[in-house]
Every structure is written in C-alpha cells, then in structure tokens.
Amino acid sequence: MKKGLIILGVVAVIVIGLYSWASGIYNTAVTLDQDVKESWGNVNTAYQRRNDLIPNLVSTVKGYAQHEQSTLTAVIEARAKATGITIDPSNVTPEQLAAFNSAQSGVSSSLSKLLVSVEQYPNLKADASFMKLQDELASTENQILTARTRFNEAVKPYNNNINTFPRNILAGMYGLKEKPYFEASTGADKPVEVKF
Template sequence: MANNPGKKFWLTAVIIIALLAIFFFTSYNSMVKKQEQVTKTWNNVQSDYQRRLDLVPNLVSTVKASSDYENQTLLKLVEARAKAAQLNITGDASYENYKKTEAANAELVASANKVIAVIEKYPDLKTTTSFVRLQDQLEGTERRIKFSRNDFNQAVMEYNKTVRSFPSSIAASVFGFKVKEGFQADMGTEKAPEIIFTK
C-alpha cells in the first residue's frame, strides 16, 4: 500500500494546530490566573489602607479627650485622612493608581506621626486604656500593610515572569497582557510611610 503524502501533511498540520491551541489555551489561563492574583493582592493592600483610615478618627478622638491638644495638628490629620479616603482605588492595579494612593497615604502617615509626637508630651494620655488599645491596633495595621505590599510585589513579579518569558511572551503579546510595575524603590516596602509609636 503506497504512502499518501497529502494525508501525512494534513495529519502533521492537525497535530501542530492542536499543540498550538493547547499552548495558547494554557498560557492564556495561566496569565489570567496571575493577573487575578495581582488584583487580589492590590485589593488586600487597599483593604489594609482602609483599616488604617478607619482607625484615624479614634486617634483624633483620643487626643481630643486630652484637655490641651494642638488643634492645627489634628486638623491636618483629618484633612489628610479625607484626601486618602477619596483615593481608595480597588480593582485596577495600575502603577498610576497606586502612586496616587501611596502619595495620599504618605501624607496621612506624616500627619498621624505629628499627632503622635504631640501625644508624647502628655504621659497621662499615653497610658490610658483607649490609647494603648488604639496603639496596638495601629501597629498591627502597619504590619499588615507591610505584608500586603510584599504579597503584591510578589504577585506582580510572578505575573511579569510569565508575561516576559519565552514562549509565553508570544501568547502575552497575542492576548494583550502587559508587564506591570510593583512598588518601586523610592516607595518600596522598606521605605514605606509608616505610623510609628515610640516606646
């Protein structure tokens, strides 16, 4: 029985098409999964920032409970909180969005740290139960923010490795997956603005 070159060609073509389809299907699903992880970790960062925002009114109330507080310092903190609350962006983990969020949070943290410096002048206030409890909550929140930012950078790195690595970079180009940026060195996790209490 003679070999049929046409049949071999079509069989080879079908196998190649099937392999390409499997490659593009698995690459696409992998990138979608990693992109969703980036979004999830970004939302976790936002959630932790929101927790910080939610604790700021308690800080203001605690300081106001003192008979002698610096009104201008508290006013700046309240204004910084309002500005940061307006920029609480969820979902879209774009570099522009988290740059805006970081700038607003840096202002909030600077104002909160000024209020804490004022509190240092009032030893009686520092030992009240409400302040000690608030201090614990804020310190816990700052730790959570650090972990969330690290998780976000890790998710961005894993996503970028897939998008930039060959041959998945071909599928990334076909389906429009772009490289994402994580927190940069100037506002990276080791230099992130943080509410700090002196012991």
Template sequence: MKKKFLGLGCLGIGIIAIIVIAVGGIVFYVNTNNTLVDMKGQATKQWANVESSYQRRSDLIGNLVKTVQGAADFERGTLKDVIEARSKATSTTIDANNLTPEKLAAFQQAQSGLSSALSRLLVTVERYPDLKSNQNFLELQSQLEGTENRINVERNRFNDLAGEYNIKIEKIPTNLIANIAGFEGMALFSSKPGAEDAPDVDFNFD
C-alpha cells in the first residue's frame, strides 16, 4: 500500500512538472510574440515617417516645378525629366509589411532618379538670374534642404528599429517563435559611398 501511494505521489509530481513546463512555455511564447509584434510595429510606424518625408520632398519639388515653369524659355526637356521622375518616385510604394530587399531597392532607385533629375534642373537654373532671385524659389531652397536632412534622419531611425527587430528574430530561442508565428526580416536602406550626405540643393550660384 505504501509503495502504491508513493507511486501515485511521484505521478502527481510528474503531472505538476509537466503542467508547469507547459504553462511556462505558453507564457514564453506569448511574451516573445508580443515583443516581436511591438518591435515590428515600431519599425513599421517609422517606415511611415520615411514615406512621409519623401512625400514632403515630392510636394516641394512639385512647387519648384511650377515656379520654374513661369520662367520664359526655360528648358522644357529638363522640366519634363523632373516631372517624369517625380511621377515614378511617387508611384513606387511599398507595403510596410512586405519590405523585401528587391522592393526597397526599386524604391531607392526611383527616389535616386528624382534626385538626379532635380540636380540637373538646378544646374540649368544658373542661367536664369531672375529665377534665382525669386523669393518663392529661395523659400523652396530652405525647405528642400531641411527635408533632405529629415529624410536622412528618418531613414537612419528606420534602419535602427528594423535592424534590432531583424537581430531579435534570429536569436535563439526567439527564432523558434518567430518561425512558428511567421515573423520575417525587414529590408534595410543601403547607401553608396557619400550617399549619407543630403543632396546639394543650393540655389545660390553666385
């Protein structure tokens, strides 16, 4: 009889141990999943800030184009390039929940194309003294410079948050939960040498 009770006691302890382990596993899963949801959410929110900054730049360039169009005999081909590049840049968007390297590369390429077209436009402006002294033009200069800096800041913040998230889902044992729950890595902005500096948008050619 004593052995029987001893056996039942060991069985009870074993069941309790299994329950404790199971509950601990569930708690770990829930906590880890919530942490990943929060980290990805912060990175996704920051991506919205990146897009907002690029949209701000696009709006300013649109105003710049309107100002330049008012100049007599201004090179229409140069304006056309900017307008087309701006259209491509604004139409190239990415779902924040599907930030693949390929899609981010296409986004960066479109934005770079707009930067290049804008640079060519600004060089052409040098031949138009009246346009260079236009107060609206000068105001756009200041706003564009500030926006380029803001884009750089927002991109760096995104890379920081998305990078931390990417590292988290690769670490053991978090990677097990990430695989089960379907958490995938987020693509990061990459840059060419010198790309960390905001493009030169100085309208003063004196």
C-alpha cells in the first residue's frame, strides 16, 4: 500500500511537472505573440499616419504644380495600392510581408519623386503649410522606421522561443510557426539618385 502511494505520488509530481513545463512554453509563446501583434499594430499606425498625410501634401502641391499631374497621380495610386494590403500578424507569411513591403516602397518612391519635382517651385518650398507637411512626413518616415525595427525586435524572441530545443517540439504540436522579419526593400542598398 505504501509503495503504491509513493509510486502514485512520483507519477503525480512528474505529470504536474510536465504540465507546468508545457504550459509555460505555450504561455510564453502566447505572450511573445501578443508582443508581435502589438508591434505590428504600431507599424500599421505609422503607415496609416503617412497615408493620412499624403492627400494633404498632394492637395498643397496641386495648387502650385498643375503640370505635375502624372507625379501626383502616381502618389495617389501608390497610396491606394498600399492601403489595400492588410496582414494578420498571427498568420503573416514571408510572401505577405514582402507584398506589403513592396507596396509601401512604391509609396516611398512616388513621394520621393514628388518631393524632387517640388524643387522647381520656389513659392511652394516657401509655403508654410507645405513645409509643415514635409516636416510631418519626414517625422512619420522616422516613426515607420522605428515601428519596423521594434516589430523585428518583437519577432526575434518569439522565433527564438519556438525554435529552440525542446520548445520546438511543443511549438510544432501547438501549430506555432516562425514569423518573418521586415527586410530592406529591393534596391535599398544603392544610393538614391536625385536629379534637379
């Protein structure tokens, strides 16, 4: 009888230990996944801020630069394409992130062309509302960079948590998958050519 209780006690301790270990791994993964989702929300907020500024910038430039219509149209179309892509951070794939990144790069590229064309309009460059919008846009680009960096910083511990042994075994059983990082846009390693 005593021997049976000892064996039952040892089995109970082992079962409780395994349960605590497995639930700890899962709970840590859930906590880190929430950090990734929060960071993704911050990325979206920064991009939304930029998308909200674009119509004001385009309207301001339109008043000065009537014959820059093709550049203005390119900015509007790039913005529309970028806002049309949505990603669920819990199921994000590298392909989805690449498509999102490509659309956002299109916005950045068309904005750069717009700002270069603005150099031809000294009155526009001196306009207070344009200068304020340009400063806000520069600030927003910095916020986007920061949000993307923080997203990558949130992805790293999550990926480390689910990829290290023996956690990777349980992560596979729970269906947890590695999350992709933001990467530099294609061509970002080359200097930007500015022509006046």
